[in-house]
Amino acid sequence: MAGHSQFKNIMHRKGAQDAKRARQFAKVIREITVSVRAGAPDPSANPRLRAALSMAREANMPKDTVERAIKKASGAAGGEDYVEVRYEGYGPAGVAIIVEGLTDNRNRTASDVRAAFSKHGGSMGETNSVSFMFQRLGVIAYPADVASEDDMLEAAIEAGADNVESSDEGHEITCPVESFFAVRDALEARFGEPRTAKLDWRPGNTVPLDEEQARSVLKLIDVLDDNDDVQAVYANFDLSDDVAEALAA
Structure with a gap:
C-alpha cells in the first residue's frame, strides 16, 4: 500500500507540474500574440517580441509551438484580441499586490481577480492604490x-x-x-x-511575515497566478530564513 500511495503521490505531482507548465506556456503565447500585433512578426524589428521569445526559452517552450504562435498572431484572422490590464490591492497582513494580465474579457478577469482577493483575506483597490510603493524597472540577469x-x-x-x-x-x-x-x-x-530580461515591479519597502501570514499571502498569490488571464503577480512581503525553511518543510 505504501508503494501504491507513493506512486499516486508521484503521479499527482507530475500532473500538477504538467498543468503548471501548460499554464506557463499559455501565458507566454498570449505575450507573443500581443507583441506580434503591436509590432511585427520579425523579432529583429520588434523588441517586445524578442523579450517574449526570451520568456519562451526560459519556459523551455518547444520551437514549433513558438513558431505556430507567431504565425497565428500574424494572420488576418489571428484569433483572440487581448488587452493589457493591471489590478492592485492588499493581501493578508497588509501586503501590497500588483496583478498584471492579458485578457479578452475585462469584466471576467476583473471579477475573477476581485473574488480571489476577497476569498483569501485581501481586498482589491483602485488603480495606483499600491503601485506608488513600487518602482517599475527593467531587469536583466546574466550568469x-x-x-x-x-x-x-x-x-x-x-x-x-x-x-x-x-x-x-x-x-x-x-x-x-x-x-x-x-x-x-x-x-x-x-x-x-x-538568462532573463523583463520588466519588473520592485517594492520600496517590504512587510515581514510570520509563517501563518506567509501561508495566507502565498495562497492568494498562487490563486491569482493560476488564473489564465494573469501574466505576473508582484508583492512587497519579506520572509525570514526560518519562515522560508518552515514553508519548504
Whole structure:
C-alpha cells in the first residue's frame, strides 16, 4: 500500500507540474500574440517580441509551438484580441499586490481577480492604490561566468543602466523602463543572450511575515497566478530564513 500511495503521490505531482507548465506556456503565447500585433512578426524589428521569445526559452517552450504562435498572431484572422490590464490591492497582513494580465474579457478577469482577493483575506483597490510603493524597472540577469564584475559594470553603464549587483550567482542589471530594450540589446551584443530580461515591479519597502501570514499571502498569490488571464503577480512581503525553511518543510 505504501508503494501504491507513493506512486499516486508521484503521479499527482507530475500532473500538477504538467498543468503548471501548460499554464506557463499559455501565458507566454498570449505575450507573443500581443507583441506580434503591436509590432511585427520579425523579432529583429520588434523588441517586445524578442523579450517574449526570451520568456519562451526560459519556459523551455518547444520551437514549433513558438513558431505556430507567431504565425497565428500574424494572420488576418489571428484569433483572440487581448488587452493589457493591471489590478492592485492588499493581501493578508497588509501586503501590497500588483496583478498584471492579458485578457479578452475585462469584466471576467476583473471579477475573477476581485473574488480571489476577497476569498483569501485581501481586498482589491483602485488603480495606483499600491503601485506608488513600487518602482517599475527593467531587469536583466546574466550568469556570473559571462563577465567579471568590473566588465559587467562598465558595459552596463555604457549601455545606460542604473545599477549592477554581482554575486557568485550572477549579475543583475537594472535600468529605467524606457531604456530597457536598448540596454538589453547592447549587453546581448557584448555578452550574448541574457538568462532573463523583463520588466519588473520592485517594492520600496517590504512587510515581514510570520509563517501563518506567509501561508495566507502565498495562497492568494498562487490563486491569482493560476488564473489564465494573469501574466505576473508582484508583492512587497519579506520572509525570514526560518519562515522560508518552515514553508519548504
